Amino acid sequence: MINPLDLYAKIESLIGFDVQYEKLYEVYLQLLHSLHVKTILDVGCGNGKFLKHLQNAEFRACGIDRSVVMVERACTLGVDASTKELDAFEEASFECVVAIADVLNYIPVAELESFFEAVARVLPKNGYFICDVNTLYGFEGVAEGVMCQDKENQFLCVEATFEHKELLTKIVLFEKEGELYRKVEGSITQYFHSLAFFKKLKAFKLCSTKPIALFGDEPDKTILIFQKR
């Protein structure tokens, strides 16, 4: 059975969010410049494109991701990416941590508080954590539904349903191998997180929120800017 995060990595280029994600990266880069931070950890760095932007803008940055496929892809861009966990880093070793493009929605509600504590450990007092989460509209109005894509040697079918604050995305991918197709299938669950949860965190103060509309006129994500207490 394939790791669901590696399965997402396999279908990423077929889904094609590049234009929207570049718009999101612009917003993050502006925020990072305005906060005057230099050392950054990108949690859930994925294919490394944002790390490349950071490198080009002369930030000192590295990234971690739980998908080996993603990390290998990121390393081809010449950025510092690995499958390390947050606890592999020294205490207070970054001025800022980012988690971009709904990384937090991959974390179940029950594990979110300990994730925030692990992020807090690698930051100094008043260090920043910037992330974004999908809004309800992002799940119900954008992500939910059926999508099929046919590209070169791959055929993809995705069905996403949002129920009880969870998005279940079922994925079937056919990849051509010689004359035959190999079928890979799996599912990914993403969790809606309410703003009320983020306001009650022990380790962080929620300083500001920024709604952002990447896929339409209505905000599908909210950017959250935290400072460590």
Ligand SMILES: C[S@@+](CC[C@H](N)C(=O)[O-])C[C@H]1O[C@@H](n2cnc3c(N)ncnc32)[C@H](O)[C@@H]1O
């Ligand atoms: C939608 S992708 C976004 C990737 C990247 N930030 C970008 O902008 O393209 C979400 C990423 O989060 C990673 N991920 C999910 N949960 C994670 C966790 N707990 N720790 C590290 N990476 C995680 C996935 O493997 C995936 O690469």
